[in-house]
Amino acid sequence: MDYIRKIPGESKPIPAEAVQKGEVYIAYSDCYTCHKEDKDSVGPAFKDIAERYPVQQAYIDMLAQKVINGGKGSWGHATMSAHPKVSREEARFMVSYILSLKKNQ
Ligand code: HEC
Numbered sequence: 001m002d003y004i005r006k007i008p009g010e011s012k013p014i015p016a017e018a019v020q021k022g023e024v025y026i027a028y029s030d031c032y033t034c035h036k037e038d039k040d041s042v043g044p045a046f047k048d049i050a051e052r053y054p055v056q057q058a059y060i061d062m063l064a065q066k067v068i069n070g071g072k073g074s075w076g077h078a079t080m081s082a083h084p085k086v087s088r089e090e091a092r093f094m095v096s097y098i099l100s101l102k103k104n105q
Helices: 016-028 046-052 057-069 088-099
Strands: none
Touching (some): 057 088
């Protein structure tokens, strides 16, 4: 995904507990119908999302909000469905798991 601009910034460590919880919440939601870990599907690969965003609270909050609201325009033309039943806390754990797939983390 060369055309996707990587956002510069330092990454903070992600607590192992948040990663584990996020992995479970994702497994019980519908995320894998549109996302794969390391390949594009309907949505971008989780590893590409991890490479794009620094691990910082502001990005975690922004991405968690996008999971809940759905949306398009950051990666291409496809739209992510909204997930109104996912709480903010659950969405933050999901995003923590996704960002933990960053290389050299
Ligand atoms: C209906 C298909 C679909 C489902 C289901 C889906 N996604 Fe997505 N997701 C997408 C698409 C398409 C994009 C790219 C949106 C864009 O270009 O702005 C995306 C983007 C993302 C992003 C990056 C957002 C950004 O602005 O960079 C994250 C994080 C994400 N999804 C997490 C999740 C999680 C967690 C779930 C499960 C709760 C989920 N997605 C379920 C299709 C989906």
